[in-house]
Amino acid sequence: MNIQWYPGHMTKAKRAMKEDIKLIDLIIELVDSRVPLASRNPDIDELGKNKARLILLNKSDLGDERQNEAWKAYFQGKGFYVVKVDSRSGSGMKAIQAAIQEACKEKTERDRRRGIKNRPVRAMVAGIPNVGKSTFINTFAGKACAKTGNKPGVTKGNQWIRLNKTLELLDTPGILWPKFEDPNVGLCLAFIGSINDEILDKEELAAELIKNMSGRYGKRLEERYGVTLVENTAGDGEDTKKAWEILREIARARSCLLKGSELDTKKAAGFLLDDFRSGKLGRVTLEVPEV
Numbered sequence: 006m007n008i009q010w011y012p013g014h015m016t017k018a019k020r021a022m023k024e025d026i027k028l029i030d031l032i033i034e035l036v037d038s039r040v041p042l043a044s045r046n047p048d049i050d051e052l053g054k055n056k057a058r059l060i061l062l063n064k065s066d067l068g069d070e071r072q073n074e075a076w077k078a079y080f081q082g083k084g085f086y087v088v089k090v091d092s093r094s095g096s097g098m099k100a101i102q103a104a105i106q107e108a109c110k111e112k113t114e115r116d117r118r119r120g121i122k123n124r125p126v127r128a129m130v131a132g133i134p135n136v137g138k139s140t141f142i143n144t145f146a147g148k149a150c151a152k153t154g155n156k157p158g159v160t161k162g163n164q165w166i167r168l169n170k171t172l173e174l175l176d177t178p179g180i181l182w183p184k185f186e187d188p189n190v191g192l193c194l195a196f197i198g199s200i201n202d203e204i205l206d207k208e209e210l211a212a213e214l215i216k217n218m219s220g221r222y223g224k225r226l227e228e229r230y231g232v233t234l235v236e237n238t239a240g241d242g243e244d245t246k247k248a249w250e251i252l253r254e255i256a257r258a259r260s261c262l263l264k265g266s267e268l269d270t271k272k273a274a275g276f277l278l279d280d281f282r283s284g285k286l287g288r289v290t291l292e293v294p295e296v
């Protein structure tokens with residue numbers, strides 16, 4: 006399954022972000038905890054090469070806690086500051102302030118040597134669409150955010166949300182698009198629902214999800230749908246066939262039937278994808294960091 010999806014306004018957004026980056030000290034990059042690499046755009050490393058960097062493992066409520074920790078260590082090992090957050094509930098927000106001060110220590114020190122006191126850190130939130138940027142800004146900035154609304158007489162352009170004396174946030178997040186050269190990236194983003202399902206074959210996608218989950222998370226599928234997974238045979242060419250068989254079993258278990266009692270695997274695929282995305286299959290991380 007090869008997913009190609011390229012919005013036309015990508016170049017324009019990247020140009021805007023390049024300009025905005027000149028104004029800031031720190032990039033707060035959001036990634037999705039369930040697919041922390043597929044939900045990154047590597048261009049951000051080039052764009053932000055002289056900036057302090059903080060990665061937020063967002064939607065950590067949906068990622069496997071052991072893997073969240075593994076990914077935190079992975080990114081820390083690459084020199085990033087990292088905080089696990091759930092922007093919807095607000096969990097992890099407190100730890101961010103401390104991480105920001107730590108990430109910007111050099112800047113603060115440089116300011117101090119130049120006799121500049123109390124200049125706030127200016128930060129930009131960045132990430133691919135649907136990773137949770139707006140939710141994060143709303144939760145993190147809270148009421149301060151509302152104050153920046155379009156007021157008559159205020160020049161349009163860059164607005165800053167002043168969070169406190171030490172931090173200002175650019176109110177427009179930097180939007181980057183994922184890299185689709187690797188077909189696995191497209192798949193991962195489709196699994197989490199970041200690509201419009203209408204352009205995808207749901208059954209094929211569900212079969213791919215079953216393949217991906219059947220190793221580490223096979224038990225979850227067995228428990229939820231009462232199906233039996235045969236031993237993980239990934240790589241022997243039989244795994245796709247088996248994934249489709251499991252999808253049919255799910256259709257049977259959920260009584261997804263067409264007229265004439267034929268199995269409705271499309272409906273079953275919908276169930277599976279919804280269950281996965283809403284966390285009903287438990288907390289699942291689909292990418293494992295290389296050690």
Ligand code: G4P
Pocket residue numbers: 063064065066067090091092093094132133134135136137138139140141
């Ligand atoms: P964006 O600005 O980066 O495009 O993303 P946005 O904030 O719009 O968030 C995309 C979806 O992800 C929203 O769900 C949002 O609620 C959800 N989300 C954001 N952060 C988290 C998180 O930490 N945990 C979980 N579980 N979900 C998160 P939606 O279904 O599109 O909207 P809604 O039904 O929540 O309004």
